[in-house]
Amino acid sequence: MKLLPIFLTLVLAGGCTSTSKQTSEQETRVETAQTTQGSRSVESEKVQQSAKTDKKTAKADVKPTKGAKTEAAIRAELEATGRNLVGQAARTLRPSKSEKNVKKVGNAWVASYLEVDIATVSTQMHVGSASGRYVGTVVYHEKVYECRGASKQAALSALCNHTHNRSINEMIYYDGKIWHM
DSSP, rough: OOHHHHHHHHHHHHHHHHHHHHHHHHHHHHHHHHHHHHHHHHHHHHHHHHEEEEHHEEEEEEEOOOTTOOOHHHHHHHHHHHHHHHHHHHHSSSSOOSOOOOEEEEEEEEEEEEEEEEEEEEEEEEESTTOOOOOEEEEEEEEEEEEEESSHHHHHHSOOOOEEEEEEEEEEEEOOSSSEE
């Protein structure tokens, strides 16, 4: 009788040991699988979060900051500033048709003046070295006219001929707010 409980205890203990080994191995496999799945889900969540951050950054790059002007608006301001610059040059250019420059060339007198050709105005914009800074060029033509005569008064009252054009290149810069001449 005493052997039966010991035998049963040994059988049960041995069986329990092998069963507990199997159970602990299964538990280890389950824990490893859960950890792997957990780390994969953590990694996938990190990837998804970084993708969302990249999308937000990309959207932020496309939209200008509050109050900042777009490149198209800056280019339009350059056009307007260029036209204003050329208009000012046309008004203040000397010698003008009303105030001709007269000089003696050989035996004849030559009266000359300049006129801005407003139809030839063109502008170009180039990116500057710092962000938000630009350099612009305003290109236009000045027409040179000459009037010839035997005397100074004859040259001033003579019909004038267009002799040639001068190409003028003006460089202006944008400081982030306005164009400066």
